[in-house]
Each structure stands twice: as C-alpha cells, then as structure tokens.
Amino acid sequence: LAVCGVVLQCLLKNALAEPYVLGVSAGASTGAVSVVVLGLGTGAVSLSAGAFTGAFAAFAFVALLTNGARGGSERTILAGVAASQLFNAITAYIISTSANAQQARDVMFWLLGSFSGVRWPEFTLVMTVVMLGLAVCLWYAKALDAFTFGEDAAASLGIPVGFIRLVLFSATALMAATIVSMAGSIGFVGLVVPHVVRYFSGPLHRPLLLASAVVGALFMMLADIVSRTAIAPQTLPVGVVTSLVGVPFFAAILYRARRKL
Numbered sequence: 160l161a162v163c164g165v166v167l168q169c170l171l172k173n174a175l176a177e178p179y180v181l182g183v184s185a186g187a188s189t190g191a192v193s194v195v196v197l198g199l200g201t202g203a204v205s206l207s208a209g210a211f212t213g214a215f216a217a218f219a220f221v222a223l224l225t226n227g228a229r230g231g232s233e234r235t236i237l238a239g240v241a242a243s244q245l246f247n248a249i250t251a252y253i254i255s256t257s258a259n260a261q262q263a264r265d266v267m268f269w270l271l272g273s274f275s276g277v278r279w280p281e282f283t284l285v286m287t288v289v290m291l292g293l294a295v296c297l298w299y300a301k302a303l304d305a306f307t308f309g310e311d312a313a314a315s316l317g318i319p320v321g322f323i324r325l326v327l328f329s330a331t332a333l334m335a336a337t338i339v340s341m342a343g344s345i346g347f348v349g350l351v352v353p354h355v356v357r358y359f360s361g362p363l364h365r366p367l368l369l370a371s372a373v374v375g376a377l378f379m380m381l382a383d384i385v386s387r388t389a390i391a392p393q394t395l396p397v398g399v400v401t402s403l404v405g406v407p408f409f410a411a412i413l414y415r416a417r418r419k420l
Contacts, residue, residue: 160338161356161375162289163331164349165368166296169303170324171236177349178335181235181328182242184346186217187339188270189246189253195266196258207281207340214336217242222328235328272345272398274383281341289372292334296368299323303364345398347405348375354412 163178171180179185190213193199199209224238254263269276277285296303302323305313314320338345356370379397382404386395 160335160345160348161352161371161378162293162296162368163335164353165356165364165371166303166327166331167349168353169306169364170327172309173236174354175350176236177347178331179243179344179346179349180239181221181332181335182217182239182246183214183332183335184339184344185243185246185250186220187211187214187336188344189213189250190216191269191340191343192250192253192258192266196253196262210340211336213246214339215332217246218328218332218336220245268396269343270398271396272343272401273386273394273396274342275394277341285337285341288337289334292330293368293372295330296327297365299327300363300365300368303327304362307362343396343398345379345401347401347409348378351405351409351412352378354409 160178164176167176167178167180168174170176173180187210190209190211193213194205194209220242221235221238224241225234254266258266302313302318305316305318306320306323310320335349352375353367353371356374357367360366360370378401382397382400386397386400389395389400
C-alpha cells in the first residue's frame with residue numbers, strides 16, 4: 160500500500176493521493192459484501208475472489224471515465240471519488256436491505272481491516288503480486304523521476320507518458336486489490352508512509368520505493384501487534400489502529416509543511 164501511495168502521488172501530482180483514490184477499496188467492499196450477504200456464486204466464489212472482482216470493477220469504471228480525456232490527473236482523482244461514492248452506496252444498500260445482524264457485524268469488521276483470516280496460501284499470493292508490482296515500479300523509477308516535473312516535461316524527454324501511466328496505474332490497482340481482498344480496507348498506510356520516507360530518503364523514486372515497502376511492512380506489523388494486544392482478549396480491526404496513528408501523524412506533517420511556507 161505504501162508503494163502504491165508513492166506511485167499515485169507522483170502520477171497524480173497530489174500529495175493526498177493513495178491507493179483508494181481509484182475507488183479500489185470501495186469496489187472491493189462491494190464485491191465482498193455481494194458474496195457474503197447476497198451469496199453470489201453459490202459458494203463457488205470466496206470472499207477474497209469477490210473483493211478482487213469488485214476492486215477491478217471500480218478500477219475499470221475509473222479507467223472508462225478518464226480514457227482519452229485531457230487533464231488526466233485531475234480527472235482521475237474526480238473519477239476515483241465518483242467510483243468510491245458509487246460503490247460505497249451500493250455496499251450500504253446491500254447491507255441495509257439484505258444482511259442480518261451477524262452478517263452486518265462480520266462485514267463491517269472486515270471492511271475496517273483484519274489479518275485474522277489470512278493464512279499462508281493468501282500470504283503467498285499477496286507476496287507474489289506485491290513483489291511483481293514492486294519490480295514493475297522499480298523498472299520505471301527513472302520515468303517516475305521525470306513525472307515529478309510534470310507530464311509535459313516527461314514527454315519532452317522521450318518518455319511514453321500514456322503507456323507508462325497505464326502500466327503503473329494497473330500495477331498499483333493489482334497490488335491494492337489483492338491486499339484489500341485478503342485483509343480488508345486499511346487506510347492511511349499509502350498516505351502517510353510515503354511522506355515520512357520521502358523526508359529521509361529524498362525525492363528519487365528508486366530508493367523511495369524500496370524504503371516505502373520496508374517501512375510500510377514494519378508499520379503494519381506494529382499495527383497488527385497493537386490491534387491484538389491493546390484490548391486483549393478482544394481484537395481491534397487493524398484499520399482502526401492505522402487510522403488512530405495516521406491521522407495525528409499526517410496532521411503533524413501538514414503543520415510542518417505550513418510552517419515552511
């Protein structure tokens with residue numbers, strides 16, 4: 160998620176961009192709820208498969224809205240907001256009209272993020288996808304450095320802007336969709352970690368991507384430990400912990416940036 164945040168903040172030229180700006184989280188939530196509550200697939204489709212399908216449906220929706228349009232960065236963000244609202248509304252409608260109390264509780268706990276249901280097969284799949292996605296991002300690290308100065312500057316250097324944007328958006332969507340389908344929605348990792356790492360590693364994307372992957376992993380390990388021990392024997396959703404840490408940390412980042420202006 161931290162790697163996805165680095166890429167999206169560069170491509171969209173927006174410091175607030177994160178994996179869920181493409182509506183991936185909202186789409187995954189709709190897919191998961193459709194499987195759990197509506198029973199789509201009659202048992203043949205797992206929760207993770209449903210979430211994965213929903214995440215890519217949201218990404219396809221965003222891609223359809225922004226295909227061939229000028230002002231790609233701004234339009235992508237707006238399309239992501241529209242996709243998030245649409246799929247969140249669908250999710251809320253399904254839960255309100257079709258879920259019983261236990262189903263609603265289980266779904267809401269999953270939507271806040273949890274590692275409790277992740278086993279070694281799921282971990283192996285996530286690791287494979289993330290390593291492949293990270294390799295793609297590292298391959299285009301120099302292109303990301305050029306994107307820092309804008310798409311026009313990157314194009315003037317001979318970089319195929321449209322093709323690289325498509326590849327990197329697809330890689331981030333694939334990584335985020337796989338993670339969300341396994342662990343649910345986990346916020347602020349893709350938003351806060353890149354800013355923290357960038358402060359220490361500098362703006363070049365090769366070291367930034369590698370450092371973000373490591374720091375993001377360490378942050379999630381600590382968050383998971385806290386979620387399991389803070390109110391033991393009960394377990395907090397890990398997304399609650401990341402939000403409680405991420406919100407004040409990000410507020411501090413914004414305050415520090417304001418002092419520099």
